[in-house]
Amino acid sequence: xxxxxxxxxxxxxxxxxxxxxxxxxxxxxxxxxxxxxxxxxxxxxxxxxxxxxxxxxxxxxxxxxxxxxxxxxxxxxxxxxxxxxxxxxxxxxxxxxxxxxxxxxxxxxxxxxxxxxxxxxxxxxxxxxxxxxxxxxxxxxxxxxxxxxxxxxxxxxxxxxxxxxxxxxxxxxxxxxxxxxxxxxxxxxxxxxxxxxxxxxxxxxxxxxxxxxxxxxxxxxxxxxxxxxxxxxxxxxxxxxxxxxxxxxxxxxxxxxxxxxxxxxxxxxxxxxxxxxxxxxxxxxxxxxxxxxxxxxxxxxxxxxxxxxxxxxxxxxxxxxxxxxxxxxxxxxxxxxxxxxxxxxxxxxxxxxxxxxxxxxxxxxxxxxxxxxxxxxxxxxxxxxxxxxxxxxxxxxxxxxxxxxxxxxxxxxxxxxxxxxxxxxxxxxxxxxxxxxxxxxxxxxxxxxxxxxxxxxxxxxxxxxxxxxxxxxxxxxxxxxxxxxxxxxxxxxxxxxxxxxxxxxxxxxxxxxxxxxxxxxxxxxxxxxxxxxxxxxxxxxxxxxxxxxxxxxxxxxxxxxxxxxxxxxxxxxxxxxxxxxxxxxxxxxxxxxxxxxxxxxxxxxxxxxxxxxxxxxxxxxxxxxxxxxxxxxxxxxxxxxxxxxxxxxxxxxxxx
Amino acid sequence: xxxxxxxxxxxxxxxxxxxxxxxxxxxxxxxxxxxxxxxxxxxxxxxxxxxxxxxxxxxxxxxxxxxxxxxxxxxxxxxxxxxxxxxxxxxxxxxxxxxxxxxxxxxxxxxxxxxxxxxxxxxxxxxxxxxxxxxxxxxxxx
Numbered sequence: 034x035x036x037x038x039x040x041x042x043x044x045x046x047x048x049x050x051x052x053x054x055x056x057x058x059x060x061x062x063x064x065x066x067x068x069x070x071x072x073x074x075x076x077x078x079x080x081x082x083x084x085x086x087x088x089x090x091x092x093x094x095x096x097x098x099x100x101x102x103x104x105x106x107x108x109x110x111x112x113x114x115x116x117x118x119x120x121x122x123x124x125x126x127x128x129x130x131x132x133x134x135x136x137x138x139x140x141x142x143x144x145x146x147x148x149x150x151x152x153x154x155x156x157x158x159x160x161x162x163x164x165x166x167x168x169x170x171x172x173x174x175x176x177x178x179x180x181x182x183x184x185x186x187x188x189x190x191x192x193x194x195x196x197x198x199x200x201x202x203x204x205x206x207x208x209x210x211x212x213x214x215x216x217x218x219x220x221x222x223x224x225x226x227x228x229x230x231x232x233x234x235x236x237x238x239x240x241x242x243x244x245x246x247x248x249x250x251x252x253x254x255x256x257x258x259x260x261x262x263x264x265x266x267x268x269x270x271x272x273x274x275x276x277x278x279x280x281x282x283x284x285x286x287x288x289x290x291x292x293x294x295x296x297x298x299x300x301x302x303x304x305x306x307x308x309x310x311x312x313x314x315x316x317x318x319x320x321x322x323x324x325x326x327x328x329x330x331x332x333x334x335x336x337x338x339x340x341x342x343x344x345x346x347x348x349x350x351x352x353x354x355x356x357x358x359x360x361x362x363x364x365x366x367x368x369x370x371x372x373x374x375x376x377x378x379x380x381x382x383x384x385x386x387x388x389x390x391x392x393x394x395x396x397x398x399x400x401x402x403x404x405x406x407x408x409x410x411x412x413x414x415x416x417x418x419x420x421x422x423x424x425x426x427x428x429x430x431x432x433x434x435x436x437x438x439x440x441x442x443x444x445x446x447x448x449x450x451x452x453x454x455x456x457x458x459x460x461x462x463x464x465x466x467x468x469x470x471x472x473x474x475x476x477x478x479x480x481x482x483x484x485x486x487x488x489x490x491x492x493x494x495x496x497x498x499x500x501x502x503x504x505x506x507x508x509x510x511x512x513x514x515x516x517x518x519x520x521x522x523x524x525x526x527x528x529x530x531x532x533x534x535x536x537x538x539x540x541x542x543x544x545x546x547x548x549x550x551x552x553x554x555x556x557x558x559x560x561x562x563x564x565x566x567x568x569x570x571x572x573x574x575x576x577x578x579x580x581x582x583x584x585x586x587x588x589x590x591x592x593x594x595x596x597x598x599x600x601x602x603x604x605x606x607x608x609x610x611x612x613x614x615x616x617x618x619x620x621x622x623x624x625x626x627x628x629x630x631x632x633x634x635x636x637x638x639x640x641x642x643x644x645x646x647x648x649x650x651x652x653x654x655x656x657x658x659x660x661x662x663x664x665x666x667x668x669x670x671x672x673x674x675x676x677x678x679x680x681x682x683x684x685x686x687x688x689x
Numbered sequence: 690x691x692x693x694x695x696x697x698x699x700x701x702x703x704x705x706x707x708x709x710x711x712x713x714x715x716x717x718x719x720x721x722x723x724x725x726x727x728x729x730x731x732x733x734x735x736x737x738x739x740x741x742x743x744x745x746x747x748x749x750x751x752x753x754x755x756x757x758x759x760x761x762x763x764x765x766x767x768x769x770x771x772x773x774x775x776x777x778x779x780x781x782x783x784x785x786x787x788x789x790x791x792x793x794x795x796x797x798x799x800x801x802x803x804x805x806x807x808x809x810x811x812x813x814x815x816x817x818x819x820x821x822x823x824x825x826x827x828x829x830x831x
Contacts, residue, residue, distance in 0.1 A: 256772075256779045307779060308769040310809020313760055366758030368751045392751040392758035415764050420750050471766030474789040524787045526800040576781035577801040578773055 076100035078608065079351040079405065079661055081127040081184070085116050089147075089187040091124045101127065102351045102374070103431060104184055107384050108193040124187035125195070132204040132660055134404065135177040136489050141432040143168040143196040144186055150197060151183040163189050177204060196387075198431025203350070203662045205403035205487060209457045209643035211540045212514035213621030214678030221548055222589040230582040232276050233267040235571040236286060238559045240628035241325035242296045242668035242685050245270050246561070246569070247279070249300070251286030254557060254574055256307040259284055268328050271563050271586075279328050283319055289344035289359075289396070291630045291638050294352045294375050294666035294689055298323040298630065300330075301356055301371070302341035306364075313364030316342030320373075320380070337383040338369025343395035343414055347637050350405055350661035352376065352689070355430065358393040358413075366392045370430075387433035392419065396635045398452035399428070402486055403461055405662050406430065408438070410452040410463055410484075414633045415471055417445035425484075425493065440493030443478040446470050449556075450478075451508035451634055453516055455539040456641035457624065458663050461486040462539065464496060466518050469504030476523050477504040483542065497544045503531040507560035507634045509568050510626060510641045511589055512672035512680035514539070517547070517568055519587065520554030520634070525576045527553055534587075552583045561629035561636075564670055564683040566592060597675040599684040606688045609659030612644075615652055618675040622646070623655045625669035625688065638665070657688065664688055768792075770809035774827045780805065782813065794829035804830040 076082045080102055084095035097116030104127055106113065112120040140157050142148045145166040150158040158169045184197040234253030240246050246269045252259035264286075266279035285303040293299050303317035318335040340362035347355045354373035361367040368390045372381040393399070396414040399407045411418065411425040418424035424444025427436045441447070450468025454461075463484050469477030481496035499506075503521030511517055519534040530553035535544040550570050554560070557574035567588050573581035597618025606612055606625075614623070623644045629636050642664045644655035658664050666689025672680040751758035763769050767781035780802060786792045792813050797805070805815065807822045815829055816822035 254779065257777060308763055308765070308767075310770045311762075313762060313764055360760055360764065361757050363757065364760060366751065366760045368755065368758055388755065390751055390753050390755050395764065415766065472784060474785045474787055476787070525781065526787075528800065529787065575801065576767070576783060577803075578778050578780040579801070 074098045074100055076129075077351060077661065078131065078659065079129075079349075081129045083125055083127045085113060085118055086124045086126075087116060087118050087122075089122050089124050089189055091126055091185060091187070102353055103385075103387075104195060104197040105385055105387060106193075106195050108188070108195075110192050112188075112193065120193065121188060121190045123193075124185070127184045127197075129182050130179055131182065133175045133177060133180050134204045134487075136175065137172050138175050138199050139170055139172045139432070140199040141168065141170045141197065141434075142184065143194065145192060145194040146189045147187045148195065148197070149185040151181075151185075153181050154183070161185075161187070166194050198429075200404075200406070200429045200432055200434065203402070203404035203660055205459050205461050205663060206658055206660065208460050209645065212674060212678060213676045214674075215513070216590045216678065219593070220545075220590045222587060222592065224548055224551055225586050225588070226551055227274070227584040227586060229274055229584070231267075231269070231571055231584055232582070233265050234557070234574070234580045234582070235559065236557045236574075237288065237290060237300075237632040238561055238571060239290055239292070239298050239323075239630040240561055240563070241268070241298070242628070243325050244272070244564045244685075245325065247298060247323060247325070248571070249281075249285060249288075249290075251281065251284045251288070251303060253286060253580065254578075259286070259304065259307055266330075268325075271569060277328055279323075279330065281330065282332070283321075284317065285319070285321065287314070287316075287342050287359075287632075289341065289346040289356060290632070291346040291348055291354060292628065292667045293322070293354070296325065296668045296687065298325065299346065299354055299373060301336055301346060301373070302344045302359055304342060305340055305362055314342050314360055315362055315364045316340030316344075316360045316367065318362065322378070334379050336369075336371045336380050338371050339367055341367050341371075343633075344371075345393070345397050345399055345635065345637050347399050347401055347407060348665040348667065349401060349430070350665055352661075352666050353381075355399075355407065357399075358397045359395055366394070368392050387430055389428075389433050389435060391428075391435055394419065396633050398635055399637050400452065400454050400463055401638075401662055401665065402427070403459075403660060403662050408463060408486055410465055411441045411444055412447045412450040412452045412465055412468055412635070414449055414635065416448065417470055417472070418447070438484070438491060438493070440484070441465065441482055442480050442493070442495065443468065446473075446475075446478045449504045449506070449634055451506040451518060452637075453508040453510060454640045455483075455516065456510050456514050457643035458640045459643060459658070460539070464508070464516070464537065464539075465493075466508050466537075467499050467503050467506040467521065469523070471525070477502045479503070481537075481544070496542055499533070499544065500535055500546050501531045501533040503533065505555045505558060505634060507554065507558065507570065507631075508537075509560050509562050509629075510639060511562065511568070512566055512624060512626060512641075512670075512683070513589070513591055513674060513678050514622070514624070514641075517560075517587070517589065518544075519547075519550055519560055519568070520558055520570060522553065522555040525556045527575055530555060548587075550585050550587070552581060552585050557633065559629075559631045559634065561631055562626060562670070564685075566672070566680055566682060591679045594677070594679045596679060597673055597681045599671060599673050599681050602671065602684055602686060604686060606657045606686050608657055608661055608664070608689060610657050612655050612657060613652065614655060614673065616673050616681075617651065618673070618679075618681070619649070620646065620653055620673045621676045622674040623653075623671065624674070625664065625671050625686070626683070627665075627667065627669055640664075642669075661689060768812055770807060770812050771805040771815075771828075772808055774804035774806040774830070777806070797829055802829065804828070
């Protein structure tokens with residue numbers, strides 16, 4: 034063959050050779066460059082273990098595996114950014130083993146493209162096809178116990194999006210027995226006004242794992258201080274009465290705050306601007322982490338959803354922190370939900386957090402339920418109930434749905450009422466105490482309402498009336514299993530202060546009058562449990578703008594009794610573990626109380642978790658709950674209560 | 690009808706249909722292309738129970754589309770047209786007084802307030818009967 038034919042043949046050979054060479058290079062590249070098959074990951078109980086495949090059929094070894102707190106990803110055309118996976122032609126399988134309470138559960142999945150959801154390997158949702166973003170739901174009855182939930186997803190071409198979750202899951206476990214013993218005489222306890230005053234306008238108080246208390250004013254509701262950039266924080270040692278100054282760079286007055294899983298304190302939001310004749314308070318998006326070991330703040334990234342003046346922060350079972358509510362940087366209601374990733378130490382991007390654009394108001398009191406949902410108890414600071422609601426809701430973070438909860442009385446008079454998850458947390462009962470309305474000329478309510486969140490469709494029921502109607506109510510869980518309610522006023526003027534306190538017994542659903550705080554405790558007041566079992570009350574900011582710096586301390590009945598003691602225990606309590614304790618006294622109950630982080634009488638994370646006991650005498654064992662929604666990670670005060678009902682002083686342990 | 694007219698008519702029809710489809714697509718009536726996730730965002734469950742007291746301003750139903758919820762002016766229940774005359778610190782002259790009492794100097798003095806300075810409009814007429822004090826005036830001084 035000569036001429037053009039030979040040239041064509043030579044050309045084809047060259048093309049073939051080039052293709053073969055390219056294929057060989059690609060083969061070598063695959064052999065040399067391809068990542069090692071991903072190793073299986075071990076995830077926390079509330080996390081999803083995700084296997085990411087570089088093909089749309091879930092075949093072969095995964096290109097990567099990782100733990101995901103939620104399944105909520107808008108990957109668009111860039112892909113998940115893991116395992117070298119691109120924007121198209123990939124798939125993911127997530128699995129999670131979780132404790133479920135018996136009941137009907139609704140599974141929800143949104144995907145572009147295909148999605149499948151299984152419960153114990155039985156299909157619940159099967160929509161495995163190319164499609165635009167589509168949402169599917171299915172409801173299934175689930176028996177109590179541990180169940181495996183699997184979500185499979187693939188992305189063909191175009192943009193990738195997947196969201197999946199379910200309403201429910203998370204068994205609170207059996208209800209612990211009532212606390213042993215109890216006071217039979219001389220049960221009133223007593224108040225002491227400390228001989229020294231606080232050097233700081235204590236608008237925010239957080240009990241630290243050192244036993245000290247972080248007291249934060251920021252500008253302290255003093256516009257002149259804000260103008261002059263005079264921001265104050267102090268660490269108070271309640272044992273010695275010493276105060277240590279903490280340099281404070283920005284105005285964290287009216288931030289939200291809570292303890293992180295590692296014991297540091299997250300503070301988020303603050304005051305950008307005080308009100309003027311024509312504008313509201315305006316919120317900051319800033320956030321800081323306070324280290325109790327060094328007494329220093331570290332500035333971290335801003336909340337992606339904008340400013341929050343009066344946000345609430347709630348610890349979740351997976352270690353993250355939920356934040357919502359407050360006024361934004363323009364003085365309008367911020368409808369964003371923020372999520373702090375405690376492992377990364379930063380806020381999640383806005384589009385990775387379920388958003389419903391519901392407005393939760395200012396310092397909404399939200400309680401983490403055993404199944405991971407949030408219960409909004411209807412108490413808050415300022416304002417009234419959101420129109421067209423019953424004033425109390427359950428918010429499902431995973432699915433982004435909100436369900437009304439009926440039965441709360443006086444829904445427009447719950448401003449600065451108290452909310453508390455009653456002890457023990459396993460019982461899943463919440464109480465609201467009092468509340469008012471700063472926009473009304475009417476007085477506050479004396480009503481106490483209680484709800485049992487273990488019920489399938491929980492409803493509020495009437496509890497005993499407070500001895501006096503009041504708002505600005507503080508409620509503090511005590512280590513003997515009671516709740517001490519104290520402070521308050523009918524309106525925010527000294528003449529309207531209500532000097533009344535009482536003890537609530539969750540077992541009998543009764544209130545018993547107790548001695549009242551000698552000092553008025555109205556707006557900007559807080560009360561919190563100290564590690565020795567006393568209750569400290571601080572702050573008072575009546576309408577005149579004055580600020581009472583007095584500190585009063587209540588000693589409950591047990592402070593004057595011989596105390597049992599925890600003489601030895603591990604420092605670390607893993608979820609589901611059994612722990613040996615050396616104790617003195619005839620111990621009948623052991624409880625873990627989360628240290629307070631409170632402002633405006635609001636501490637959404639206050640809880641007391643009972644640890645079932647085995648054994649008697651000086652060496653006993655306790656079992657730590659396995660459900661992280663019952664006991665979110667962090668440092669706790671552990672108390673041992675003897676058969677007379679007298680608790681020890683606290684021993685600090687880290688959980689999770 | 691000439692062949693040219695037929696082609697022109699067909700082109701017009703195609704163009705019109707095309708514009709209509711594009712318009713509907715842009716408006717979201719026909720849905721969004723794959724990967725556009727906004728329309729798949731979960732929304733709040735519809736509430737069925739009765740409304741709260743609308744006479745009490747405060748929380749306002751949000752727009753539901755991600756825009757901030759309107760907030761009533763001075764959500765803390767205070768009239769921020771006044772500050773403490775002594776040091777310009779902020780005070781809370783209430784929008785309404787307990788029991789429906791008038792918010793006047795007698796009430797404020799009884800409640801512990803000192804002299805006030807008007808920083809905006811004397812909305813409470815603290816200058817005296819029937820009058821309003823101009824900005825910068827000290828009121829309730831005696």
